[in-house]
Amino acid sequence: MQASFPAVVISGTGLYRPPHVITNAELVEAFNRYADLQNAEHAGAIAAGERAAMTHSSVEFIEKASGIKQRYVIEKDGVLDPTRMYPRFAPRPDDQISLMAEIAVDAARQALQVAGKTGADIDAVLCSSANMQRAYPAMAVEIQQALGAGGYGFDMNVACSSATFALEQAFNAVRSGASKCVLVVNPEITSAHLEWRDRDCHFIFGDVCTALIVERADTATSADQWEILGTQLATQFSSNIRNNFGFMNRAEDRDPNARDLTFYQEGRKVFKEVVPMAAAHIEAHLAKLGLEPTQMRRFWLHQANQGMNQLVIKKLVGADAGSEVAPLILNEYANTASAGSIIAFHEHHGDLTAGETGVICSFGAGYSIGSVVVRKR
Numbered sequence: 001m002q003a004s005f006p007a008v009v010i011s012g013t014g015l016y017r018p019p020h021v022i023t024n025a026e027l028v029e030a031f032n033r034y035a036d037l038q039n040a041e042h043a044g045a046i047a048a049g050e051r052a053a054m055t056h057s058s059v060e061f062i063e064k065a066s067g068i069k070q071r072y073v074i075e076k077d078g079v080l081d082p083t084r085m086y087p088r089f090a091p092r093p094d095d096q097i098s099l100m101a102e103i104a105v106d107a108a109r110q111a112l113q114v115a116g117k118t119g120a121d122i123d124a125v126l127c128s129s130a131n132m133q134r135a136y137p138a139m140a141v142e143i144q145q146a147l148g149a150g151g152y153g154f155d156m157n158v159a160c161s162s163a164t165f166a167l168e169q170a171f172n173a174v175r176s177g178a179s180k181c182v183l184v185v186n187p188e189i190t191s192a193h194l195e196w197r198d199r200d201c202h203f204i205f206g207d208v209c210t211a212l213i214v215e216r217a218d219t220a221t222s223a224d225q226w227e228i229l230g231t232q233l234a235t236q237f238s239s240n241i242r243n244n245f246g247f248m249n250r251a252e253d254r255d256p257n258a259r260d261l262t263f264y265q266e267g268r269k270v271f272k273e274v275v276p277m278a279a280a281h282i283e284a285h286l287a288k289l290g291l292e293p294t295q296m297r298r299f300w301l302h303q304a305n306q307g308m309n310q311l312v313i314k315k316l317v318g319a320d321a322g323s324e325v326a327p328l329i330l331n332e333y334a335n336t337a338s339a340g341s342i343i344a345f346h347e348h349h350g351d352l353t354a355g356e357t358g359v360i361c362s363f364g365a366g367y368s369i370g371s372v373v374v375r376k377r
Contacts, residue, residue, distance in 0.1 A: 005175040006216050006217065007216070007227050008171050008175045008215070008217065008227070008228050009217045009220050009225040010167075010213065010225070010228065011114070011116075011117075011214075011215055011220040011221075011222040011224070012112060012113070012115030012117070012211075012213035012222055013110075013111050013210070013211065013212055013213075014106075014107040014109065014112075014113075014210065014212075014346075015107055015110065015208070015209070015210055015346050015347075016103045016104075016106040016107040016208060016209035016210075017072055018072040018073055018103075018206075018207045018208065019072075020075070020076040021072055021076075022070060022071055022073055022076055022079060023069070023070045024063065024068070024070065025059055026080060027057075027062075027079075027080070028056075028057045029080075030079070030082055030085070031056075031057045031082075031197075031199065031202055032056045032057060033082035034082040034085055034197060035054035035056055035199075037082055039053050039054055054199070055199055056199075057202065057203070062203040065203075065305075066203065066204065066306060066330070067306025067328065067330060067331055068203055068204070068306075068334045070206075070332060070334070071203075071205065071206030071207075071333060071334035072207055072208060072333060072334075073087065073206060073207050074087065074089075074189060074191065075089060079191060079196055086192065086194075087191045089192070097146060098133055098139070099133065099189065100132070100133040100189060101139055101143050103187050103189075103209040104139070105143055105146045106209065107185060107209040108143065108147055108183055108211045109147070110211065111183070111211035111212060111213050114222060114224065115213040115215070115220070115222045117181060117213060117215075118148075119147030120149070120150065121180075121181050122147060122149035122150065122181050122182070122213075123179050123180050124152055124153065124170070124173055124178075124181075124182040124183070125141075125143050125144040125147075125149055125152075125183045126154065126156060126166040126170060126182065126183070126184045126185070127139040127153065127154070127156070127185050127186075127187065128155070128157070128158070128166035128184060128186055128338060129155070129162055129186055129188055129338060130157065130162060130188060130190070130364075131157070131188075131189070131193050131243070131337075132155055132157065133189070138155040139155050139187070140153030140154050140185075141153045143183075143185060147183070149183065151179060156169070158235075158338075158364075158368045158370070159364045160302055160335075160340070160362055160364020161362040161370040162337070163184065163186045163210065163339060164341065164360060164371065164372055165370050166184045166186070167184060167212065167214065167360070167370070167372050168233055168370065168372070170184050170212075171214060171228050174215060174216055175216075181214070181219070182213070182214045182215070183211065183212070183213060183214075184211065184212040185209065185210070185211045185212075186209060186210045186211070186338045186342060188207060188208055188209065188339045189207050190205035190206060190207055190263075190336065190337050191205065191206070191207050193245070194262065194263050195259065195263060198259075200267065201264065201267070203334070204263075204334060204335045205263070205335050205337065206333050206334035207336070208333060208343065209339065210343055210346060212342065214228075217377070224349075225376075225377040226375065226377065227374065227375045227377050228372060228373070229289055229373040229374065230285065230288065230372075231373075232370070232371050233368075233369070233371075234277075234368070234369045234370075235366045235367065235368045236277070236366065236367045237366070237367075238273070238366065238367045240265060240270050240273070240367075241263075241264075241270055241365035241366075241367075242260070242264060242365065243260075243261070243262060243263050243264070244260045244261055245262065249261065271305065274308070274364075274367060274369075275312055276315070277367065277369060278301075278302075278312050278361065278363045278369055279312050281369045281371060282312075282359055282371055286359070286373065289373060291357070293316040295357065296325075296357055297352055297358050298324075298325060298326070298348065298356075298359075299312075299316070299326045299358065299359050300326075300341050300344040300349075300359065300360045301313075301326055301340075301361050301362075302340050302341050302362040303328070303330035303333065303336065303340030303341065303344060304330070304335045304363075304364070305330075305335075306331070309326055309328065310326075313325060323348075327347070327348035328344075329343050329344050329347060337364070338362065338364075340362070341361060341362045344360075345358075345360050352376045353376060354377060355376065356376050357373065357375045357376075358374055359371055359373050360374065
């Protein structure tokens, strides 16, 4: 006899949006000033053919390559300082809440309010992010304490798929009875791990934090409930998106500013390889549930590249689809790593009616792909 599981819903979402905006024009101005400084400093080597001159960036290049027009950041001045080119954060003592926990708590409180819950109703906290502020104690446990939640918390990292992978863990914990009400938070301080001095990627990321409340349908009181019909995860190893920063770096006696200790990627390879993988993953997941891509009212996709999302949707529904089918938020937020698909869901689900279905899907380093099929109740 097959086991019977209770219905599980997403009953609330929250979004922390940083206070500062960096437009493409501002970013290009800072990058080009940096490039000019570098070219002047290394003029001799460039003239001797020992070093290539840095090429200027442009607003047109950024928007054609990605569809990104701006990004939100927690700290702006350090990023736009051509002698620095990364954010400037003040260290906090151990008895103060950490920056990552602070933005997670902000997003979590919004999600709790929507769900009609308090911190005390939460019995599991999953902090899933592409980069954690520290090794330990887990950010999730700090967030748990700040919210007055019970149960347990742990951190997890599957790069840009961290949110959907955490959603599956939350879904399984609730339907198995291990947890009653789970908070998933995705704090992404991407400005701290982006290489702002690399023309090929200096425009990609922005800071943000998303939050989701996952609970049994029979305990949910929110007016906005989304039943999780199924989840599916997949990974396949690739080094085409990578960041080698970690605790072992100092034991390797290497340059702490080495290029591979921040985000880097083989962008063209990623585009070519991930698009068919993501489309096939979604199609197979829907087939397992007896559904077709054309039956989906909306696809809330990972927000890395406008062209990538358009091609994934075209493979799924056989035609060019606009923002009605696959809403784009990266033009405003840029790539926010694991948070992108959740921002799209948070901002673009209010017009769906009871019974309509959609797919939340992420894809990124690993390679990793996670999909969550939901239905409006």
